[in-house]
Amino acid sequence: MPTDTTSPRAPSGSRSLEHPAREDIRIAEVLHALADPMRLRIVRALAAAEGELNCADIELPVSKSTCTHHFRVLREHGVIQQLYRGTAKMNGLRRADLDELFPGLIDGVLRGAELQARRLGEE
Amino acid sequence: MPTDTTSPRAPSGSRSLEHPAREDIRIAEVLHALADPMRLRIVRALAAAEGELNCADIELPVSKSTCTHHFRVLREHGVIQQLYRGTAKMNGLRRADLDELFPGLIDGVLRGAELQARRLGEE
């Protein structure tokens, strides 16, 4: 087993998270995942951070359980990927997969969300 | 009150339909409206037709009431515009408004949906 960059290797403890394969991602589900203000906020934060973010790094006005719920929805619909690293769980956008499946979609959503935030935020 | 181009003038009978103003359209609501397979189908048909389509011109495997419901959701969230013309109701995408508010969003959704349809449809 040489260098395998795609296998979800288990660092140590490894609670393994289920992610849909790229070919199983559906646009309607992605849109549904993005159609919630809280989740849109999460996705925007992840896109801005470029790297990986701890769950708690994103401030949300909801309880911790609700937060977990939203992250799970995003993961199960193929929008983000999560992996455990010690006690924290790192989250990242699945940009490569999404861009290949639906080119321009994520960019459009992020740009639209930013424009709207700017429009509503400052005036 | 001179020439008022924005007033929803009543052609003759005029059951008037309420549409949100452009500045009231929210991206989360648009995404939600698009996140349903049936509605995505409607939007794709409208985009393909370029012009206006009768409600019944789009074949959907749902009852007439459900169809009405989906069209209303799309209208109330700012995705389509509807107006009565005699006994029929013509539907059209609000491309200009959507493209100005969220440039690239609709294109990304339509393209992604088409790619997915092609991917799933022929193999």
Added chain:
DNA sequence: GCAGTCATACGATAGCCGTCGTACTACGGT
């Protein structure tokens, strides 16, 4: 080993949503 931290699981609850059928309204043509 024990406590603290980060996140999950589970159960509950209230609200929304997609779907339907039936009854009704509006318009156009004959």
Added chain:
DNA sequence: ACCGTAGTACGACGGCTATCGTATGACTGC
């Protein structure tokens, strides 16, 4: 004036969903 067609209104129903609180599990550091 009437009928047919196109669409709406309304009520119902089952399922999903966003939210919460509390209890539990996993890992780190002392």
